[in-house]
Amino acid sequence: MDSFFKDLRSEFPILSKKIYGKDLVYLDNGATTQKPRRVVEKIESGYYYGNANIHRGVHYLSQRATEAHEAARERVRQFLHADSTSEIIFTRGTTESINLVAFSFGEAFCKEGDEIVVSVMEHHSNIVPWQMLCERKKMSLKVIPMNDRGEILLDEYQALLNPKVKLVAITHVSNVLGTVNPVKEMIALAHAAGIKVLVDGAQSAPHIRLDVKAMDADFLAFSGHKIYGPTGIGVLYGKAELLNQIPPYQGGGEMIDQVHFEKTTYNVLPYKFEAGTPDFIGSTALSEALDFVDEIGIERIEAYEKSLLEYATMELMKIDGMRIIGTAADKSAVLSFLLGDIHPFDVGTLLDHLGIAVRTGHHCAQPLIERLGIDGTVRASFAFYNTFEEVDVLVKALKRIQTMF
Amino acid sequence: MTINEIQDEIIEEFEVFDDWMDKYQLLIDIGNSLEPIDEQYKTPQFLIEGCQSRVWVHATLVDGKVILQAESDTVIVKGIVTLLLRVLSGCTPQQILDTDLYFIERIGLKDHLSPTRSNGLVSMVKQIRNYALAFKLTAQ
């Protein structure tokens, strides 16, 4: 299995680069993944030979571009196991998807005194749009707590679900702790109380099989760039019945049916939510990335990354003074830690000079870092192209760094 | 020693190492030797909050010279802070305003003073210059 994934590394030209004269060990996949050749080639051929604005031209090129864009939408539908392509909205990424829901769902369903529920481990992208909604509508934001291992407290969650709550917004996988939240169970609990749920899939889409029907999510967001696709394209899945009930997010071309100065009517789903020229090159490149992931097999990726995470956790624990931050029973490909009392910034800077790219700091989750009572973490986040040898390089580097203080 | 002589001296100290890790070892050792800032100045008033690290800086004017104290929560930033104090503390306000801190680039640490690093160092240098300017203006 190991050699299968190792062979895939040649698809990613950057992985054979040297940084400060050292072999690059890229462990910042939670921030963004590297791109395989075929995705970049798709972008290149799209711009060279397939470029024409979509949905509006009568000419050949426009037809082809429109078909490619709509085929990409179908590709995403399959990836998420959604019912219909009208439930797949292209956005700029997870952040824009969440903002869309916070605005449009908020307009349709929320009023003064209502509540939104998020968890303590959310990324700022899944906090701030809700705070803005709460401010706009004079609502309040409630927070689901977690235990010290980084697991959601389901009893406390259930206690928060009251008739004032209009929506629960929860991350599937924590970008800091790696915790895989029991979203299916959480959605069932919310639904039982008549509450809708948005799932932030930014950190799960690249690692775990997603099935919006099985989990019964009302909304789910993810970003192309974290799943080997291009930056600037992302997805919002929404149940058609809900999307039909909420107003558009932005106005412009594409999203209209008839425009008159007296009254404008809106286009049907999903176009109602796609104002302006969409990133039709990005969508096809994302589709290519999803093909790539699918050909490898998401279950196979998940199993390999799990063994990598287990190995890394075990090896890191052997280092004196090592503190793993986030020890939930169910974790995905994220490993946060602190090396003794050494500041994460110092560890990250030195790892960088040893060719190892990690992320340090609060990871856009300041409330979580505060809850943990620390200043930040060092985070290694894995992709299927990472190897066990790279984990060894990381461990050796950390041991060396420890001797420098 | 003039300001530039001190800068050149620092460059020499770092030039003997060609391996990055050796340079950083020196920087860490220097950082660990920094006297902590007086507790009374380790307050939000003197804090520069970077995204990655925090720096405290305080300045007083003694006999026309700017005396600087500073600290950081990370050892590497503390190392750079120590070097900055070695160059700038004890100078006149005008000297501080006139100084081109070329040593940072020459010892290969320019990245740490890039605005995108957000480790507080850029703001710290700006803050020291602001102190110097304020001292100069009140003296006039």
Ligand SMILES: Cc1ncc(COP(=O)(O)O)c(C=O)c1O
């Ligand atoms: C859990 C989570 N949510 C949301 C985001 C935001 O994604 P993007 O910046 O692609 O919109 C991220 C990215 O770091 C994330 O990890």
